[in-house]
Amino acid sequence: xxxxxxxxxxxxxxxxxxxxxxxxxxxxxxxxxxxxxxxxxxxxxxxxxxxxxxxxxxxxxxxxxxxxxxxxxxxxxxxxxxxxxxxxxxxxxxxxxxxxxxxxxxxx
Numbered sequence: 001x002x003x004x005x006x007x008x009x010x011x012x013x014x015x016x017x018x019x020x021x022x023x024x025x026x027x028x029x030x031x032x033x034x035x036x037x038x039x040x041x042x043x044x045x046x047x048x049x050x051x052x053x054x055x056x057x058x059x060x061x062x063x064x065x066x067x068x069x070x071x072x073x074x075x076x077x078x079x080x081x082x083x084x085x086x087x088x089x090x091x092x093x094x095x096x097x098x099x100x101x102x103x104x105x106x107x108x
Contacts, residue, residue: 011036017062017091020044022083029088030077031062033105038081043104044073060094072100076108 011034018040020030025044034041047068049055054074061070093101 010034011041014040016087017045018042018087019085020077020079020083021085022079025077025079025083029063029091030079030084031072031093031101032084032087033101035081039078040081040084041108042077042079043101044075044077046071046073049073056100058094059096062091062093063088064090072097072104074104076104 014032014035016032017029018032019027020042021027029045030040030042031045032040032042044053045062046055047070049071055071056074058070058072061068063070
């Protein structure tokens, strides 16, 4: 009999933007890249970054309705699903920003 392979992933991959209403995120939008049974793995988006959290300025705001500067926080958040709203439609990262996003997720 063949041995059963153990799933090596920590999460199921997803690719969506959602509003995070947890006490830590306080209503900011997050890029959700993974999901477990009761948590989402995400990266925070903000227009006014804090100095104590590492961030990268994005070339283009993921929100198609906004032209303000946007920053990606490089700290991965693991937040309960109950704090998140429905996924946003039409949001996406610019082609120039994808290497930073992929690298941050891969490093996690």
